[in-house]
Amino acid sequence: MDIFNRIISRKFKNIAGDRYEQIAKRYREFLLLPEELVxxxxxxxxxxxxxxxxxxxxxxxxxxxxxxxxxxxxxxxxxxxxxxxxxxxxxxxxxxxxxxxxxxxxxxxxxxxxxxxxxxxxxxxxxxxxxxxxxxxxxxxxxxxxxxxxxxxxxxxxxxxxxxxxxxxxxxxxxxxxxxxxx
Structure with missing residues (x-):
């Protein structure tokens, strides 16, 4: 899961400012955990x-x-x-x-x-x-x-x-x- 967060953070680093962090916090329950990806x-x-x-x-x-x-x-x-x-x-x-x-x-x-x-x-x-x-x-x-x-x-x-x-x-x-x- 951490790798996906880093990739997304890098991709949208200077585009959306802190908007990504707000979205990630709000929708964290919908994102898969690493053990769920297996x-x-x-x-x-x-x-x-x-x-x-x-x-x-x-x-x-x-x-x-x-x-x-x-x-x-x-x-x-x-x-x-x-x-x-x-x-x-x-x-x-x-x-x-x-x-x-x-x-x-x-x-x-x-x-x-x-x-x-x-x-x-x-x-x-x-x-x-x-x-x-x-x-x-x-x-x-x-x-x-x-x-x-x-x-x-x-x-x-x-x-x-x-x-x-x-x-x-x-x-x-x-x-x-x-x-x-x-x-």
Whole structure:
């Protein structure tokens, strides 16, 4: 913090007189302390994906490269309510076929995506889950003590013109206290 004060003081030394000191005193609570400028250490990352969030931008991968050596739990989450509806309407046999297809698709998706993260020096655990997208992510973040959540703004539902972030993501954000990267 001291370095920033010295740089700003030097830059505006003869321009604003003592005005800089007045501004610095008044807004001191908004300036970052040196310990706040340090990135928190991230050793574990939860990265949930689903069929709505498969478009991963290169900028996100570039950001994640800063956490080389971290452990990533790459989780493909399929909604269990869908399977229950299929079971109620078409029967248990059709629901089981759909469950097997969802699991196959989830395994293939995380298998295809994991190498992108591994190339960044991240250790990846791949896991398909059938459950509640919001509740399972919230439970994993609290129970398994991840340092960071990386989640798509379209996780759980397509974004709309009125809401650029899905309701599932908004619910998750309301229930966790850890840092989050939303892409």
């Amino acid at each position: 990135l928190p250490e991230v050793r574990s990352i939860l990265f949930p994906i689903d069929r709505f969030s498969l478009d991963i931008p290169d900028e996100l991968l570039e950001t994640l490269s800063a956490y080389s050596g971290a452990f990533v739990k790459l989780v493909y989450v399929s909604e269990e309510r869908t399977l229950r509806l299929i079971e109620q309407t078409l029967g248990e046999e059709e629901a089981e076929k759909l469950r097997m297809e969802k699991i196959r698709f989830a395994r293939q998706t995380v298998k295809d995506f994991a190498p992108k993260l591994e190339r960044l020096g991240l250790s990846v655990l791949k896991e398909p889950i059938i459950g509640s997208k919001s509740d399972d992510v919230i439970d994993m973040m609290s129970a398994q003590d991840f340092d960071l959540l990386v989640i798509s703004r379209s996780f759980g539902a397509e974004p709309t013109k009125t809401s650029p972030t899905s309701p599932v993501v908004l619910k998750i954000l309301q229930h966790i206290e850890k840092p989050v990267i939303i892409y």
